Amino acid sequence: MRTLKHIYVVPRWGGSPADDWYPWLKRELETASADDSCDYKVHLLEMPAWDIPVIERAVDYLAEVLPVEKLNQDVYLVGHSVGCLAILHYLAQVSAQYSAAPPQIGGVVCVAGWFSVDSPWQEVLNWMHAPIDYEAARRLIPETKLVVLLSDDDPYTSEYQENEQLWVERLHSQVQILPGRQHFSSQLDSDVLYAIRDLAGAVPDSIYQ
Numbered sequence: 001m002r003t004l005k006h007i008y009v010v011p012r013w014g015g016s017p018a019d020d021w022y023p024w025l026k027r028e029l030e031t032a033s034a035d036d037s038c039d040y041k042v043h044l045l046e047m048p049a050w051d052i053p054v055i056e057r058a059v060d061y062l063a064e065v066l067p068v069e070k071l072n073q074d075v076y077l078v079g080h081s082v083g084c085l086a087i088l089h090y091l092a093q094v095s096a097q098y099s100a101a102p103p104q105i106g107g108v109v110c111v112a113g114w115f116s117v118d119s120p121w122q123e124v125l126n127w128m129h130a131p132i133d134y135e136a137a138r139r140l141i142p143e144t145k146l147v148v149l150l151s152d153d154d155p156y157t158s159e160y161q162e163n164e165q166l167w168v169e170r171l172h173s174q175v176q177i178l179p180g181r182q183h184f185s186s187q188l189d190s191d192v193l194y195a196i197r198d199l200a201g202a203v204p205d206s207i208y209q
Contacts, residue, residue: 003038005106005200007076008066010058010083012112012185013124014051017044020080021189028193036202052123053082055089055130062090071103071140076199078192080184081156084113084148085127088137088171095136107145107199110173111192112184115166117156134170147195148173151181 007029009022017023026042033039045065048057066075071094079087087108095102116128138146148167150160157163160177167173178191 003074005038005040005074005076005202007040007042007078007196009042009044009078010062010080010086011045011047011050012081012083012183013053015047015080015083016050017046020185021187021192022080024188025078025193025196028188029196032193032197032202036197036200038200038202040200047083047086053086053127055086055127058086059090059093062086063093066090068094068097068103071105073104073106073142076106076108076196078109078111078196079113080111081114082127084110085115085132088132088134089130091137091140092133095139096133098139102140104142105140106142107147108141109192109195109199110146110148110167111189112150112154112157112181113148113167114154114157114163115170116159116163118158138171143172144174145199146171146173147199148175149181149184149191149195150175150177151184152177152179153181154183156183 022044026044029040029042048061077087117124150164152160154160164175167175
């Protein structure tokens with residue numbers, strides 16, 4: 001029996017399921033089921049009040065969509081920009097419920113994830129300054145299954161090398177720096193697609209050739 005992989009996408013600041021590469025990703029993954037060793041069901045999340053995201057509302061919504069009993073190794077989380085931080089806050093909260101080993105998910109892909117931005121306004125500062133228990137969040141993610149995609153010309157985070165270092169130090173992430181991608185806001189992005197398929201263990205050998 002083929003495994004069904006659930007992919008949950010948390011959009012960027014102000015983003016909706018209709019924006020950027022999200023609809024394309026859903027179509028491509030569901031089409032890729034014909035070639036991969038698994039099937040995909042993609043959930044493009046409509047985050048609450050996402051024009052001015054609030055951490056508590058984001059975490060509560062993710063806990064509603066993904067209660068702990070649904071978490072398993074066939075669940076993958078994909079965050080874009082502030083969506084990456086929302087995922088980390090949510091995972092840390094889940095982890096805090098377990099004194100022993102929490103459930104393991106399949107993996108996480110963070111796209112244009114940041115810990116600071118060049119010219120933050122107050123709502124961004126709220127996210128930058130909010131503490132995250134990184135160790136707790138990391139407990140739910142298998143060792144090599146946290147992939148971060150950054151760009152060398154992101155207009156919001158010019159110090160991408162520092163950002164890369166923080167992802168590695170805080171969460172032991174596998175970071176890729178991609179040239180000329182700005183904030184990954186195009187209508188398609190093959191690197192995001194391949195990263196998810198790779199995490200799912202379903203990428204045909206020929207895909208990188």
